[in-house]
Amino acid sequence: MDFSSKLLENAVYEMSQLPGIGKRTALRLVLHLLKQPEDQTSRLALALENLRKEIKFCENCHNISDVALCEICSNPRRDKSMVCVVEDIRDVMAIENTSQYKGLYHVLGGKISPMEGVGPQDLTIASLVKKVKLGEIKELIFALSSTMEGDTTNFYIYKQLEGVPVKTSTIARGIAVGDELEYADEVTLGRSILNRIPFENSLKAN
């Protein structure tokens, strides 16, 4: 595209770096901002900068949090013997919405994916294993999306915990194989937590 302005070209370029936003959509978004009051753009820019610079992650579960220990981890009414292993904060939000789960979470920050160059060391697996070995956690619920990467990650963690006395389970495959967690409806997702099965059984199922 041939822009008549470097400023515009630059803004469109940066906007089109976001996933799912092509050049045309980026141009539409940027032109929309130009028609709005100036402070809308300032607020957007400031919110993004502040988030990126000041964001903290809960030191226990690695969830996004404004304080050192997130709301869930610091809630005395949550069951600390149960930890649900998820990929990112969207999965935490999705499971919280079901109101079916009262334990804690552990946010991995992704899945093991050799294709995308994500190895176990890029995720918070070491911190999870360390936490489990302390012995306070009785059950680990794997709630990663049921893709090959998710299964690989589950299995890697499972192997790391061999010999550690902790029960492992995965959420029930009520969710279609290949679907992303965040798009599942609440009833299905809630039921899949209630009907979790021992990890060994899920291996047989595949």
Next chain:
Amino acid sequence: MDFSSKLLENAVYEMSQLPGIGKRTALRLVLHLLKQPEDQTSRLALALENLRKEIKFCENCHNISDVALCEICSNPRRDKSMVCVVEDIRDVMAIENTSQYKGLYHVLGGKISPMEGVGPQDLTIASLVKKVKLGEIKELIFALSSTMEGDTTNFYIYKQLEGVPVKTSTIARGIAVGDELEYADEVTLGRSILNRIPFENSLKAN
């Protein structure tokens, strides 16, 4: 949605103010930024702020430009006797891409739309009329989208120019090149028959 962080909530809210971006998409975009290097977010924020604060509009055609007179208006090889009236910069870019037009443009900044509270005074119509009355422009080509708002705007400008010796035309409406006749809507097909052109002309165009 229940966010665990005010910073995150704020960023998602501001992002979801953009057209076509809902809360879920906004969350996806913001979480993507969190995974990228910090300077990507800074560059995006800066590009948007700079654009919004320092953007200029060409004083002749009102197109977006970094200088007082845009590239097209200041190009001595463009035909200054012809002005194409368009809604916004995207239309300029679309027409420029065809390489079929060598005249100038006039960017209205929108269409007259009582439903959205846009009247003639919100657009650059007065400046267009003034420019035409100077007498240097021989032909005005209306290239607004053929919606009710577009037609109203064309007609309003046409009325404003009553008695002014300038030729007015609109871009041809018809079946898109490569389209099947049977899928065309009745109005377009009807108009394309009424406004048929000599066969020899269509040969020249190819």
